[in-house]
Amino acid sequence: MAKQRQRLVGRRSQVTVRDVALLAEVSESTVSRIMRGQDLVTEATRQKVMESVRALGYVPNRIAGSLASLDSRLIGVVIPSLSNIVFPEVLQGINAGLAGTDRQSVISITDYDLDQEEVVVRNLLAWQPAAVLIAGSTHTDATCRMLDQSGIRVVEFMEIDNPPIDVVIGLSHVGAGRATARHLVAKGYRRFGYVGYGGTVDIRARMRLDGLRAGLAEAGLTLQAESLSDGQTSVEKGKAQTADLCARAPGLQVVVYSNDDMAVGGLFHCMGAGISVPGDLALFGFNGLDIGRALPQPLSTIRSNRFQIGRMAVEEVLSSTARPEGGRVIDTGFEIVEGATA
Amino acid sequence: MAKQRQRLVGRRSQVTVRDVALLAEVSESTVSRIMRGQDLVTEATRQKVMESVRALGYVPNRIAGSLASLDSRLIGVVIPSLSNIVFPEVLQGINAGLAGTDRQSVISITDYDLDQEEVVVRNLLAWQPAAVLIAGSTHTDATCRMLDQSGIRVVEFMEIDNPPIDVVIGLSHVGAGRATARHLVAKGYRRFGYVGYGGTVDIRARMRLDGLRAGLAEAGLTLQAESLSDGQTSVEKGKAQTADLCARAPGLQVVVYSNDDMAVGGLFHCMGAGISVPGDLALFGFNGLDIGRALPQPLSTIRSNRFQIGRMAVEEVLSSTARPEGGRVIDTGFEIVEGATA
DNA sequence: CGATGCAATGGCAACGCTGTCATCGCGGGC
């Protein structure tokens, strides 16, 4: 007596390899081989099978396939935010690197929260990804342990100021901050202000500020005024905080911003308030966004190579499934964009 | 003689429910129940099992879980691009809607290519997602068929100018274009120019242009000059094309842009060229981006509700696994932002 | 005090596919 248990009654009717094999009068193996593009089958068989595939509207179930082959073809990507334009740009680079391969990215957002990141990484690893690309190199202990023990490739991107789990790709944000200081000091500026992010969760903004301070210290200088804010940076905040800073600290020669968004806001304030840039006040950003180039006065800033970072991260994990001995650091560098605001 | 086949030799050693069950001296079922948070187990057993989970560093394999339960907990998202800021904003809405649920989004990019979209949808469906959220409602026949026959929830978002497969959420872009025309005509403008996207792949920009023309026609007017471009819009293109338009067509009273990026570029051109806005020339955008509000002169534009679109799309698919009879159209509307440039 | 109900746990097949080997058929070499 057949004990055909009726499991998950009423579930979605699904076309499976079995159905295709039955219709095409071949074995499931043959169907599977054809669907995966293995070329050990006769053209005649392939035709016959593909016809059945079309007739039934068969779409292979990659969940079953991944389980059977123990290879999910998934690349996990962890970023803090989508509202900061730099991360979509990195994603574009990742996407470009993935184009034409059979890998697929899965993106998770942490909202700049390391505990959230831990949750997100755990959920991601549950999908057995072939690799994880994760922004930043500061994580909770548990996150580091999970990533390390997973054995898969792990690329930490954006900053290279910390030692890697596997590979890090990006630029030194401390270095960028320091370079900003040196560049502006060399131009003769002495009275510095800072406008931007002053919290602790955007670690890279923080590192740039630290680098800036260190660079100024080398020249015996300090920041004479700061207008710090928490949370998401924006053009509007940059505008408002610049107004605030100008009111509180007259006599500044140059304001350094945590990023271009804020700097653009600063420029808008100056335009509205009749402050001549860079004569009365010079402005300096970070990121090298497109909008900076289109401004009436091109923004002086530092270009980071976000697209390239994403692309190289993908190339790295596709190149080998083995981690390099003792980790690896790939510096994508940064360049000062002269512009016309400093 | 044991015929324990050595399958996939040298594969990643993986901790499974079996290992946890063995260590905790319970059955696999119990471990599974605990991992899924079902509360039919004693607290004592839970403690014991969780201890083993921690000791072994067990992470459930969701691929196997999805196969067994025939529920992947995945939400497929298909968007044309990440470089157009509006899509990351929709993604944020989607993410917000998904937060706190056990669903996970998987994002695919089409590069505004309908054939690419077809490929991407096929690959996405292979992951057996619980729903697909897809930008736009113009697809290839094959794409429509696949989405329709999948039986899962399908939300087409951004535009509501076409009939839905299941549900559409967004705004009427033709309507937005027409509203722009009416608004500006009512303000007394008569000599209109257009700057922006003129290709065929960004269908929504095209629809807004069509609506604009229709709205002008109602008042017996036409566009007196256009500067069209293909490909990605940007602030820089907006600036350059505005310069071009002003040179070619002096005497225009107002320029309508395909989006805020282009309009911001237009404003930058005017600032640099000493053109008084809106006195000499009025400018009008589309989207209602944050940057428009921060400009020295707030941009006159139309606000679309991208975040809300994403959020509502998620709420819709989470609310029911059944498609509404005959489809449904959810209009998130748009509002004219007065601004100071028109 | 035995029957009954219920909460807690166990056993095991099934999810749809792929890896691995077995098998089949056919042509060529000796």
Added chain:
DNA sequence: GCCCGCGATGACAGCGTTGCCATTGCATCG
């Protein structure tokens, strides 16, 4: 004429988890 080799195909056991019962143990009740 026989066997070998090889290309093409088939058979089947997993992959790690969950759904669906079955079973167990214990308290309750007439």
